[in-house]
Amino acid sequence: MNIVECTNVKKIYQQDKLEVRALNDVSLSIKKGDFIAIAGPSGSGKTTLLNIIGGLDVADSGRVLVDGNVLSTMSQTELATLRLRKVGFVFQAYNLILVLSALENVEFVMLLQGVPSSERRERAKAILDDVGLSDMYDRRPAELSGGQQQRVAVARAIVSNPSIVLADEPTANLDSKTGASLLEMMEHMNEKKHVTFIFSTHDKMVMNYAHRLVSLRDGQVVDDQVHER
Amino acid sequence: MSIDIKMAWRNIWRNPRRSILTISAIAFASLLLVFMLSWQLGSYDTMINSVLKIHTGHLQVQAEGYKDKRSIRLVVPKPTAVSAILDKTPGVAAYTFRANAFSLVSSEERTYGAMVVGIDPAREVNISTLKKVVREGSYLSEEDTNKALVGELLAKNLQVGLGDELVVLGQGRDGSIAATVVKVKGIYSSGLDEFDRSSLHITLKNFQDVYTMHGAVHELVALGKSLEDVPEIKKAVATGIEKMDKKHRLVALDWMELMPGLIQGIKIDLVGGFIFYIILIVVVAFSILNTFLMAIFERKREFGVLMAIGTTPWRLTKLLLIESAIITMVGIVSGIIAGSLVTWYFQVHGIVISGASELMKQFGIPERMYPQLSVLSVSIGSGLVLVITFLTALYPALKVRRLRPVEAMRSV
Numbered sequence: 061m062n063i064v065e066c067t068n069v070k071k072i073y074q075q076d077k078l079e080v081r082a083l084n085d086v087s088l089s090i091k092k093g094d095f096i097a098i099a100g101p102s103g104s105g106k107t108t109l110l111n112i113i114g115g116l117d118v119a120d121s122g123r124v125l126v127d128g129n130v131l132s133t134m135s136q137t138e139l140a141t142l143r144l145r146k147v148g149f150v151f152q153a154y155n156l157i158l159v160l161s162a163l164e165n166v167e168f169v170m171l172l173q174g175v176p177s178s179e180r181r182e183r184a185k186a187i188l189d190d191v192g193l194s195d196m197y198d199r200r201p202a203e204l205s206g207g208q209q210q211r212v213a214v215a216r217a218i219v220s221n222p223s224i225v226l227a228d229e230p231t232a233n234l235d236s237k238t239g240a241s242l243l244e245m246m247e248h249m250n251e252k253k254h255v256t257f258i259f260s261t262h263d264k265m266v267m268n269y270a271h272r273l274v275s276l277r278d279g280q281v282v283d284d285q286v287h288e289r
Numbered sequence: 290m291s292i293d294i295k296m297a298w299r300n301i302w303r304n305p306r307r308s309i310l311t312i313s314a315i316a317f318a319s320l321l322l323v324f325m326l327s328w329q330l331g332s333y334d335t336m337i338n339s340v341l342k343i344h345t346g347h348l349q350v351q352a353e354g355y356k357d358k359r360s361i362r363l364v365v366p367k368p369t370a371v372s373a374i375l376d377k378t379p380g381v382a383a384y385t386f387r388a389n390a391f392s393l394v395s396s397e398e399r400t401y402g403a404m405v406v407g408i409d410p411a412r413e414v415n416i417s418t419l420k421k422v423v424r425e426g427s428y429l430s431e432e433d434t435n436k437a438l439v440g441e442l443l444a445k446n447l448q449v450g451l452g453d454e455l456v457v458l459g460q461g462r463d464g465s466i467a468a469t470v471v472k473v474k475g476i477y478s479s480g481l482d483e484f485d486r487s488s489l490h491i492t493l494k495n496f497q498d499v500y501t502m503h504g505a506v507h508e509l510v511a512l513g514k515s516l517e518d519v520p521e522i523k524k525a526v527a528t529g530i531e532k533m534d535k536k537h538r539l540v541a542l543d544w545m546e547l548m549p550g551l552i553q554g555i556k557i558d559l560v561g562g563f564i565f566y567i568i569l570i571v572v573v574a575f576s577i578l579n580t581f582l583m584a585i586f587e588r589k590r591e592f593g594v595l596m597a598i599g600t601t602p603w604r605l606t607k608l609l610l611i612e613s614a615i616i617t618m619v620g621i622v623s624g625i626i627a628g629s630l631v632t633w634y635f636q637v638h639g640i641v642i643s644g645a646s647e648l649m650k651q652f653g654i655p656e657r658m659y660p661q662l663s664v665l666s667v668s669i670g671s672g673l674v675l676v677i678t679f680l681t682a683l684y685p686a687l688k689v690r691r692l693r694p695v696e697a698m699r700s701v
């Protein structure tokens with residue numbers, strides 16, 4: 061079953077008087093439970109693609125289906141609700157909420173979902189334990205290293221059991237060792253919880269972790285292969 | 290504590306200086322409003338009481354139509370029947386009888402028209418400040434016949450002093466000519482120019498003889514124990530006099546009906562005050578607006594993230610409104626406390642005002658005034674601040690809904 065289906069997706073940015081074809085006719089199907097990398101050099105359209113799949117941005121043309129929902133017909137509130145229930149985001153710059161502790165950051169998503177507070181707390185602790193932060197519950201983002209912050213971000217993204225987690229260059233700000241261990245953790249979560257991961261990267265080492273590798277260049281899919289490790 | 294509220298609280302203290310400034314602005318506005326409203330409402334109480342004490346009392350019983358026509362024939366024929374009702378009405382502190390007749394008053398030099406008022410000297414003391422404002426000579430006594438108290442300005446116009454004689458010429462109740470000669474026993478100055486220029490007081494007994502009143506009077510003037518008792522008293526007295534003589538209908542009039550100008554003056558003063566208050570609050574509102582717009586501008590990226598992880602626009606609005614509600618509440622509560630303390634200090638010690646306002650001068654208000662803390666004076670101002678800051682906070686809180694996550698996250 062396909063959890064994401066993009067058909068002839070186009071996105072054109074107007075920069076000064078120049079047209080930038082960020083996505084030029086991209087079609088892509090992603091199966092549930094996959095662990096997939098979108099690879100390509102800087103400017104190839106990775107972020108644009110992930111944002112469109114996650115409903116943060118809208119395609120100019122083409123169709124995007126996420127877990128059966130046609131994104132182009134949805135309002136901002138509906139998109140936010142879809143993201144809340146079905147999509148987790150991990151960003152290159154971590155983007156945790158600075159005034160909340162690690163535990164509260166993870167809880168916040170469940171608060172939005174209306175999960176009762178005791179259950180919220182239990183689940184947040186369990187997931188932080190899973191990502192290896194069992195003694196960091198009460199630290200604020202400023203008191204955590206980059207790798208630890210990104211682990212909190214992954215925990216926040218997967219705690220509500222979304223259909224997909226979109227991670228835009230999650231290791232770009234980390235050294236290679238920390239990056240590798242983050243990916244191992246993500247892979248482990250993918251296997252344990254059957255969460256679909258879609259992450260972008262331009263790093264060969266990171267690509268090696270992917271079970272499927274989609275290569276983008278100038279807004280077009282130039283290669284798509286199942287990856288043998 | 291819920292995460293929402295925790296988050297709002299911590300966000301407020303991310304920029305402590307700005308938040309404290311905003312809270313102070315709100316607190317200061319509330320403080321000022323509590324004080325000024327207490328002052329304003331308190332001065333009305335003083336004003337009303339001092340005016341009513343020289344003039345109309347809290348309540349009068351008169352013949353129907355007397356207030357407008359002032360005809361000497363519209364009398365209360367049996368004053369004792371009415372006083373019996375007043376005696377039985379709870380809340381009545383004191384009452385007296387008066388009779389009035391517009392007459393010509395002549396000295397050797399000049400003639401002026403004036404209101405000749407017959408008073409019961411003993412009872413009058415409990416009702417009005419007339420005795421206290423006699424500056425020259427002395428107050429009337431029960432037995433004084435053909436002796437008069439004259440307003441200072443009237444005395445000046447007539448060019449008379451203590452002991453001088455005045456000829457009074459008017460029309461009696463029965464239509465006959467009423468004429469007498471009175472000696473100036475005292476000169477009073479109430480501070481109300483109108484009153485001091487056009488009135489002259491003699492004893493009620495004397496008046497009834499001269500104007501052939503046959504025991505009738507024009508007004509029963511009553512004071513309640515407090516201004517708040519007046520509506521109750523009025524109701525009781527009105528039902529009492531309803532049952533009396535059908536031919537000579539009587540009415541009970543409260544001070545607002547007797548002195549419509551006073552209420553009008555107060556209303557105008559209130560409106561003036563409120564214009565000032567609104568300006569004050571609008572200034573504060575702009576400072577709040579500035580705080581919230583800055584906060585949104587600085588935290589755009591964070592709002593983008595919140596939206597990306599599934600916060601709906603409404604939820605974002607709610608988060609911001611919680612923040613502004615906390616700031617507003619902290620400001621208002623501290624403003625009310627500080628304002629009440631300041632007001633309470635002056636309520637005990639009073640404030641001396643040198644350049645009294647026109648309205649106050651006109652009604653002869655004492656120099657030392659006392660603000661009056663009340664539920665009303667505390668709640669009106671802070672309520673206004675609450676409503677206006679909420680409306681102000683609504684704008685940025687709704688504006689944030691127009692943010693698009695991608696653009697918001699791109700900003701630093």
Ligand SMILES: Nc1ncnc2c1ncn2[C@@H]1O[C@H](COP(=O)(O)OP(=O)(O)O)[C@@H](O)[C@H]1O
Nearest residue numbers: 073075080082101102103104105106107108109
């Ligand atoms: N908001 C924007 N305005 C104009 N051009 C943009 C905007 N966002 C992205 N682009 C352009 O679209 C192309 C794809 O960008 P992006 O998706 O960010 O690539 P990647 O994430 O692979 O580096 C780039 O050429 C970029 O300059």
Ligand SMILES: [Mg+2]
Nearest residue numbers: 106107108228
């Ligand atoms: Mg990118």
